Amino acid sequence: CIISQRMRDEVTYRVWDELFRKYRDIETIVKTPVEEMQEFLRKRGVGLWKTKGEWIVKASRIILEKYNGKVPDDVHELMKLPGIGRKCANIVLAYGFGKQAIPVDTHVNRISKRLGLAPPRVQPEKVEEYLRELIPRGKWIYVNHAMVDHGRSICKPIRPRCNECPLRELCPYAKGLVKDEDIK
Structure with missing residues (x-):
């Protein structure tokens, strides 16, 4: 969801797929230096790559440490994560958890x-x-x-x-x- 912000879906899906092929799990992402994640995104044409790279690593760290590696399924908890606003929180709830939510893009x-x-x-x-x-x-x-x-x-x-x-x-x-x- 962080990658998708202000990006076309085709780019988001391609980068998302590459990201999870290279960084297979949350533990790997957490161990990745922010600068490496930023460079990974930059090389793939992701806009706002500096901010998004930082958010991905920091949000992963919080999910691992505070939520035992499980993405929270509550809109308010999701919105506490770096880079996650109401729209992204609702996307995670609807598409990740199958919960009734209305993501407004x-x-x-x-x-x-x-x-x-x-x-x-x-x-x-x-x-x-x-x-x-x-x-x-x-x-x-x-x-x-x-x-x-x-x-x-x-x-x-x-x-x-x-x-x-x-x-x-x-x-x-x-x-x-x-x-x-x-x-x-």
Whole structure:
């Protein structure tokens, strides 16, 4: 999740795979000098490699020492780890533990605002609160995946394909009621 911040998924998956082939377990990561991890990320084109390298080693150390090597499955405990904010914590809960959570990434933020599920000018951190009120808890885990897929194929950040969208009749954006410049 730390690697994925401000990165395309293709790069994230490639680097993640390489990282775990080279550093096979948490103990190995903890023993790795921060500078080595930073260089590993830099050579693979990871943005913010200095910060992310430090966070990966430090978060691994905390997980090993404080949580006996087990990633915590609580949003508040996860957010205590370096480099883990609300979005990453929810990604870990949803995709790592199968728990009901709504990770709000750029796709979820944009689509929620275009569809009128959240106010256009509300901070991205608040979008989760609106979605939690609107969507039944048993469906939260599906929101991110569905909106990411929709955002990549139809509701793109630039030149969205509103004419192909099955939601166009319901969508304030497709009707011209919400503009991209309105969305924060």
